[in-house]
Amino acid sequence: MYPIPFRPRLLHKFATLRYPISLMAGDALTRPKDLLDFSGYGPKELRALLDLAEALKRERYRGEDLKGRVLALLFEKPSLRTRTTLEVAMLHLGGHAVYLDQKQVGIGEREPVRDVAKNLERFVEGIAARVFRHETVEALARHARVPVVNALSDRAHPLQALADLLTLKEAFGGLEGLEVAWVGDGNNVLNSLLEVAPLVGLRVRVATPQATSPTLASSSAQTPTSPTTPRRPPWAPTPSTPTSGPAWARRRKGRSASGTSRASR
């Protein structure tokens, strides 16, 4: 390929549909090793990921880019979409995934996380882990020299956020200036959406029944401040407005979407 440090950025700027998918995958020297949440990811990285996902979808991409590579799937909790899409993605890219059931591995119980990491990095080129505690996937990333992808933790679900963004981008032709209302349980999925929103110009309003989320970050969110009273959505009418049951004022004009989710999975 190109000698380091020359990077094909100029070519990427003019990349079109005809540009090889493999070169859209970005610069090995600057991208983060892992995807645990969106720290280390900026607008440029997000744009690149979403553009790449769009191109892959449009071309119904099958390739050999990851030929011979193996992804370990280490799951402490059940999954339909995450496990299936990670396995299928590897297959579509010419690689393979091996599923490791927590009942077999016993990460943190049968064997410490550090040891699991230092073993797996010898066998596989990447690890995707669905864990109860975010600290577990952080420890995997710290001790394994291969990339670690968070397939959901109590604190984050970055893969879901990326799919949400792609869907909004498709529906509205872009993300900048979109307004999204989150209605329901404050949870890991919401955390990731809030974290990624400022990186793509998305504005998120939040209405949750109570303080159900471990941490709500990001200044782009408007959240009710009292943890003890039931939260009304930001657009709910004032007490003087006659209502029957929870009545919702018309949202102000502009493209908007609403998303919801239940308790952490």
Next chain:
Amino acid sequence: MGQEAEREKRLRDFQGFQVNGELLSLLHPEGVFLHCLPAHYGEETTEEAVHGERSRVFDQAENRLHTAKAVLLTLLK
């Protein structure tokens, strides 16, 4: 998850926060509905919302594959 007592509490907690046809009628005319799934019909949402015309829930689910591919291609290549 799935214990009856928990479910009762959740139903109470979600009072007024369920995303259903009524709530979606207040959405901007071009607005869409997303849900990460799995859906628990009658709790945080309804069939009308998930399978209705404002829903992009299954496009969203499909996009899990394309974004997973983009991530793996970017990180593992």
